[in-house]
Amino acid sequence: MGLEATMVEVPCPMCGQSDVVRLSSRGQYNDPANAVLCTHDGFVYLSPRMDAAGYAAYYAQSYEEEYRVEQGDAAIRPVYGLVVDRLAPHLSDAPTTALSVGAGLGSILHLLKDRHPTLACSAIEPTPGAQRHLREVKGFDVVAGDIESDWDVGREGHYDVIIMRHVLEHLLDITSALDRIRTSLSEDGVAYIAVPDMMHPNGSLRHYWYRTPHVSYFAAQTLRHFLARSGLEVLDMVEEGHEIWCVVRKGEHGTHDVPASHAREQMSVIRKHVRSTAIPHAIQRLRWAVGRRLGRG
Numbered sequence: 001m002g003l004e005a006t007m008v009e010v011p012c013p014m015c016g017q018s019d020v021v022r023l024s025s026r027g028q029y030n031d032p033a034n035a036v037l038c039t040h041d042g043f044v045y046l047s048p049r050m051d052a053a054g055y056a057a058y059y060a061q062s063y064e065e066e067y068r069v070e071q072g073d074a075a076i077r078p079v080y081g082l083v084v085d086r087l088a089p090h091l092s093d094a095p096t097t098a099l100s101v102g103a104g105l106g107s108i109l110h111l112l113k114d115r116h117p118t119l120a121c122s123a124i125e126p127t128p129g130a131q132r133h134l135r136e137v138k139g140f141d142v143v144a145g146d147i148e149s150d151w152d153v154g155r156e157g158h159y160d161v162i163i164m165r166h167v168l169e170h171l172l173d174i175t176s177a178l179d180r181i182r183t184s185l186s187e188d189g190v191a192y193i194a195v196p197d198m199m200h201p202n203g204s205l206r207h208y209w210y211r212t213p214h215v216s217y218f219a220a221q222t223l224r225h226f227l228a229r230s231g232l233e234v235l236d237m238v239e240e241g242h243e244i245w246c247v248v249r250k251g252e253h254g255t256h257d258v259p260a261s262h263a264r265e266q267m268s269v270i271r272k273h274v275r276s277t278a279i280p281h282a283i284q285r286l287r288w289a290v291g292r293r294l295g296r297g
Contacts (some may be wrong), residue, residue: 002207003097005050005051005053005055005057005058006050006051006053006054007032007048007050007051007148008047008048008049008050008051009047009048010045010047010048010049011047012038012040012041012043013043013045013174013175013216013223013226014038014040014041014043014092014222014226014258015038015040015041015043017038017040018047019038019039019040019126019158020036020038020047021035021036021037021039022034022035022041022289023035023036023037023044023205023255023270024113024205024210025214026206026210027206027207027209027210027211027214028194028207028208028209028210028212030194030212031211031212031286032049032112032212033210033211033212034046034047034048034216035045035205035210035217037263037266037267037270038263039263040180040263041262041263042219042221042222042258042262042263042264042266042267043217043222044159044198044214044216044266045215045216045217046210046212046214046215046216048131050212052148052172053188055172055213056126056146058212058213059100059126059127059213060126060127060128063126063127063213079123080107080108080111081111082114083108083111083163083165083192083194084108084115084192085297086192086236086247087112087161087163087190087192087246087247087291088115090190090236090247090249091160091161091190091237092188093158093190094116094118095116095119095160095161096118096119096120096122096160097119097122097158097159097160097161097186097225098113098116098119098121098122098159098161098162098163098166099121099122099123099124099158099159099161099162099184099297100122100123100162100163101123101124101131101162101164101167101181102123102125102126102147102164102165102166102167102170102236103123103124103125103163104125104130105130105133105134105136105137105138106121106123106134106140106230107134107164108122108163108165109138109140110138110160111121111239113161116182119161119183120141121138121140121141122140122141122142122143122146122159123140123141123142123186124142124144124145124147124151125142125145125172126145126146126147126185127240131145134219139162139209141154141176147170147171147177148171148172148173148177148295149174149241150180151180152178152180152184154182155183155184155230156183156184156187157183157184157185157186157187157189158184158188159184159185159186159189159262160186160189161190161191161192162185162189162191162192163191163192164181164183164191164192164193164194165192165245166194166195166196168193168195168216168218169195169196169214169215169216169217169218170213170214170215171215171216172215172228174226175226175229175230176215176234178184178227178229178295179227179230179231181193181230181282182230182231182232182250185250187250189250190235190247190248190249191232191247191248192245192246192247193223193227193246193248194240194243194244194245194246194249194280195218195243195244196209196217196218196243196244197218197219197220197239197241197243197244198212198217198222198266198269199219199220199221199239199265199266199269200239200241200242200243200269201269201270201273201279204244204277205270205273205274206230218238219242219244219262219266220237220239221256221258221264222258223237223244223246224237224256225255225256225257225258225297227246227256228253228254228255228256229253229254229255229256230253231250231251231253231254231278232248232249232250232251233248233249233250233251233252234246234247235247235248235249235296236250246283257275259260
């Protein structure tokens with residue numbers, strides 16, 4: 001990663017407590033990923049983690065190199081086309097405005113506009129290369145670079161569709177981000193939100209699942225908690241593969257009580273997953289090491 005950044009301890013974003021079980025100190029690419037589990041509610045998050053300035057520098061300097069992969073339409077349609085299909089039953093016949101938060105290269109907006117040609121598409125995207133692509137190649141309006149800025153001011157009730165796919169896990173302030181989504185939705189608007197599913201992780205936790213840019217790790221129960229807190233009503237929520245996706249609309253601010261057993265259940269999932277992936281991952285690393293040695297020979 002190569003960045004010098006201030007690391008800060010963070011209390012649980014759900015309950016504000018700091019009683020945690022430490023799960024890992026490193027993640028993908030051997031970058032720092034201090035994953036912890038809150039013993040009160042089972043929420044998994046990074047602490048300590050970089051401060052806001054550190055993450056801003058990370059997205060400007062390192063993120064695109066490590067994670068951004070540019071793909072053509074043939075590659076993206078099977079994945080991002082699912083998002084458009086999932087949204088379709090909840091959309092009005094002719095939505096007029098759409099916003100993609102953490103838009104990347106604008107692939108989902110592109111597919112959505114294929115179905116709704118008059119749709120005015122906007123994006124929020126922090127990485128400079130993707131911003132240029134959105135403006136110069138896709139022709140979309142980039143309304144902000146900082147996802148956690150006050151981008152919603154002046155756009156209250158403006159968007160018929162908001163997409164936030166695999167973005168919420170990156171954000172330092174979950175509740176503020178969801179509050180902005182609610183504020184900027186039109187009265188009949190809907191938002192699509194998807195996150196990795198901590199109850200169904202994929203691959204090695206240490207070498208793949210935990211990542212520096214992923215500061216929060218949601219389960220369906222914890223995601224519902226944050227949505228209710230921000231006044232977003234769930235129209236549809238599905239745990240599918242290693243992902244949770246949902247469609248939400250404006251609702252009343254409320255609460256969703258996470259069962260007292262969730263912390264124990266989440267810890268059980270983690271332990272079982274570590275056991276089930278330990279041997280396959282060790283074999284994979286051995287093959288990689290042998291391959292490197294043979295290559296040098």
